[in-house]
Amino acid sequence: MDETQSDAPAPAPQPAPEPVGRREFLSNALRLGGGVLVFLAGAPALGEGPVAEGYDWTQHRYAYLIDTEKCIGCGSCVRACKAENGVPDGFFRTWVERYVVSPEASHVDSPKGGLDGFPPIQTPFTPTKSFFVPKMCNHCKETPCVQVCPVGASYRTQDGLVLVDAERCIGCGYCVQACPYGSRFLSPTTHTAEKCTWCYHRVTKGLKPACVEVCPTGTRQFGDMRREDDPVRLAIAHGRVSVLQPHLLTEPQCFYLGLDKEVR
Amino acid sequence: MESARHVFRVLFLLLVVVVIFSVGRTFLVPKSYGAYGPYRFDNVAEQAAIRPPQHGGSASCGACHAERLKAVAAGAHRRVGCEVCHAPLARHVQDGARIAAMPVDRSFTLCARCHRRIEGRPAAFPQIVLAQHQGGVEGTACIDCHAPHSPKL
Ligand code: SF4
Ligand code: SF4
Numbered sequence: 001m002d003e004t005q006s007d008a009p010a011p012a013p014q015p016a017p018e019p020v021g022r023r024e025f026l027s028n029a030l031r032l033g034g035g036v037l038v039f040l041a042g043a044p045a046l047g048e049g050p051v052a053e054g055y056d057w058t059q060h061r062y063a064y065l066i067d068t069e070k071c072i073g074c075g076s077c078v079r080a081c082k083a084e085n086g087v088p089d090g091f092f093r094t095w096v097e098r099y100v101v102s103p104e105a106s107h108v109d110s111p112k113g114g115l116d117g118f119p120p121i122q123t124p125f126t127p128t129k130s131f132f133v134p135k136m137c138n139h140c141k142e143t144p145c146v147q148v149c150p151v152g153a154s155y156r157t158q159d160g161l162v163l164v165d166a167e168r169c170i171g172c173g174y175c176v177q178a179c180p181y182g183s184r185f186l187s188p189t190t191h192t193a194e195k196c197t198w199c200y201h202r203v204t205k206g207l208k209p210a211c212v213e214v215c216p217t218g219t220r221q222f223g224d225m226r227r228e229d230d231p232v233r234l235a236i237a238h239g240r241v242s243v244l245q246p247h248l249l250t251e252p253q254c255f256y257l258g259l260d261k262e263v264r
Numbered sequence: 265m266e267s268a269r270h271v272f273r274v275l276f277l278l279l280v281v282v283v284i285f286s287v288g289r290t291f292l293v294p295k296s297y298g299a300y301g302p303y304r305f306d307n308v309a310e311q312a313a314i315r316p317p318q319h320g321g322s323a324s325c326g327a328c329h330a331e332r333l334k335a336v337a338a339g340a341h342r343r344v345g346c347e348v349c350h351a352p353l354a355r356h357v358q359d360g361a362r363i364a365a366m367p368v369d370r371s372f373t374l375c376a377r378c379h380r381r382i383e384g385r386p387a388a389f390p391q392i393v394l395a396q397h398q399g400g401v402e403g404t405a406c407i408d409c410h411a412p413h414s415p416k417l
């Protein structure tokens with residue numbers, strides 16, 4: 001069509017307007033169309049109302065502190081988590097690992113995630129140190145699991161938790177693969193991704209997560225970074241804390257005290 | 265005019281796409297999706313109410329068992345919550361009413377989870393090697409000698 005017009009004489013008194021080429025027209029149309037789509041997509045129906053009765057999620061930002069030097073490997077936390085959250089058999093939202101280390105060799109075990117505690121162990125080498133490391137979802141700030149979710153089922157809340165919307169989850173398992181800490185699994189009953197929620201149904205009522213509630217040694221502590229005098233906040237501010245796999249830049253919000261270099 | 269028809273056709277097509285998109289979106293996208301980010305905001309409240317808390321904490325046990333709690337609080341097990349050795353409160357009390365007896369585990373296994381000497385525990389933590397302990401045999405209940413609520417070491 002563009003060729004047929006070019007040789008026609010311009011009848012109008014003003015100079016003939018530059019004919020709009022097909023390519024230019026289509027690109028403009030696409031741009032306009034794209035703009036309309038962005039506008040439509042960016043105009044969500046706003047959700048209202050508090051997250052829970054008398055709970056303002058903008059007033060909290062949680063963090064978790066694990067003092068590995070105190071852990072005795074009793075597994076109370078793993079049992080409490082299972083009871084509190086109905087975690088399916090053979091899967092764990094939190095688990096405890098045992099490291100038995102010598103300069104030459106090391107051995108890591110976590111029988112049933114530490115659910116029944118730990119048995120005595122014989123290693124083929126003479127250990128020079130040994131310790132327990134409780135693990136769980138780190139509720140990372142820069143979280144790979146949320147980034148890969150194709151349906152927006154995994155998300156990070158304003159009070160600093162990473163949660164999974166089981167209603168939206170399609171069970172593709174991308175997040176299970178993406179999490180470098182092995183914190184997620186696909187539930188055998190619901191076939192959706194499941195993981196630690198820091199007991200959101202408890203913390204929104206002012207209770208501690210179940211694992212923190214039962215830990216007899218004070219290894220596990222839960223705190224609120226928005227509270228000036230919070231012991232966990234102060235410990236993170238003043239203590240020498242580390243996180244798991246810091247080179248991945250996931251910014252975990254579970255902080256560790258006394259973490260050994262053997263731990264990954 | 266020929267070009268006007270083309271323009272109209274493309275604009276019409278665009279309009280149809282936009283209409284289909286927005287109608288489809290209203291049906292497919294949940295109500296609160298995108299309120300605070302690319303997720304369904306309603307789920308946050310759903311998660312907060314997903315189930316009633318199961319563990320109540322020792323203080324809630326003290327509402328009925330104040331004497332017990334006082335004894336525990338004065339002894340070496342003061343930091344061990346009731347529910348660690350027994351069971352979550354929700355198995356025993358619901359809506360303020362007793363629904364079942366609290367399990368009492370008298371086994372060696374229960375105590376061994378914390379106090380058997382194994383590789384991994386901090387050296388300062390009180391642990392026993394069964395063979396060197398009163399000529400002990402596996403299966404002997406520790407609580408025959410040690411009071412679990414306020415043990416003497
Ligand atoms: S630990 Fe894994 S599941 Fe938890 S927020 Fe980080 S990447 Fe996601
Ligand atoms: S309850 Fe505490 S001491 Fe026991 S295994 Fe868990 S973190 Fe360690």
